Amino acid sequence: MDRLRAMEVFVSVTEQGSFSQAAEHLELSVVMVSRYIRQLEDAMQVELIQRSTRRMHVTEAGRMFYEESKQALDQVRRAYERVESLQQAPSGLLRVSAPMTLGSSLVAPLVAGFLAEHPDVRIDLVLSNSVVDLMAEGFDAAFRIGNLGDVDLVAKGLRPYRMVICAAPGYLDRHGHPAVPADLAGHRLLAHSTWTNRFTWPLLDAGKEYPWPEHWVLKSNDGQALRLAALAGNGILLQPEFLVAEDLREGRLVTLLDDFLPATRPVNLVYLRQRSALPKLDAFIRYILRHAG
The missing domain is CATH 3.40.190.10 (Periplasmic binding protein-like II)
Known part of the structure; x- marks a missing residue:
């Protein structure tokens, strides 16, 4: 048994809270993660994790082993880093x-x-x-x-994060150009799924904030997916400038509501x-x- 690797697997299972999430984090199979945990428990003759079909629980012995393993792995990492710091070329x-x-x-x-x-x-x-x-x-x-x-x-x-509002010319020909944020209520919108109360991009109008409307036709956690939908004429997009800069230069998308853009971050x-x-x-x-x- 590779004891160091087994300790790393056990620490990951403890921190991730499940065998499957630890397997994904370590890029291992769930079977391999289970095998490492079983080998540790067999070697020490103690139960580290109580598990059932629905949940897992780290035992008192497991909690103690986790703390010691965490320190050991940190020490190994520091040892590698100290040697790496002596090297001239980055590697x-x-x-x-x-x-x-x-x-x-x-x-x-x-x-x-x-x-x-x-x-x-x-x-x-x-x-x-x-x-x-x-x-x-x-x-x-x-x-x-x-x-x-x-x-x-x-x-x-680094360079600040600046948002732009844009749409394909074909979409605007069919649905018209919004002139103020309130006009977005009558348009098809594309929204990012990570925009929450904690991280939103409100539009600014005379010192007041207007949230991006909720009546979207497509929501995704990937800006590229939203960009492709905008290029296909599916709606109005609010995304970072660097994502659509080339599309704007080539005329595939055109900017809208420039006077009401969210503040840069x-x-x-x-x-x-x-x-x-x-x-x-x-x-x-x-x-x-x-x-x-």
Whole structure:
């Protein structure tokens, strides 16, 4: 049994709260995750996790083993990082988190360019609209939109996040041009499913805020899916400028309601201060700031 790998699997099961989610997080099968847990329990002759068909519960022994395993894995990670920091050329694995639309449209091309310059670096780019815990989830860096609340993170400001409202010329020929936010009530709209009370993009009119109407014809958590729907003439889109910049230049989409756009928001590349000495992370930070700062 690979004890270190088994400890990593057990820590993931404990933190994720289920075998299936841990398997997805570690890119293993559920059968393999169960095998590692069973091997640990057989080796120590103790039950670490009580499980049934509906739920699982970490035992007292399991909780103790989790705390010790977490510390051991952190120590192993620090050992690797100290050796990596002695290297001249950037190399090794970088784990990076980014929101989905920002990640696919802006971060992914930057990552591709960085890899071309640094062939000895590998990048695990995870796109998710969830805010990750860099330390707990093992990320080296993350791209964040909006004001930051993490006091323990170093933040480097990037170009601000600016939204645009647009539609295909064919749609506007059929349905007309909205002149003020209230006119959107009579239009077919495309909405992003992560727009919640916590993270919305209200339109601004004479100091008042108007939320994006709820009567959408398509809702998706992927900005590219919404962009394709707008290009097909299915409705009016509110998305970041970088996503549709080429479509606007080529005339496939045209902007609307420019005087009522939501306020721009800051974008930051954040990372843990103690990891900035790693050549791979330092090179990544400098590359991002050079191209998107």
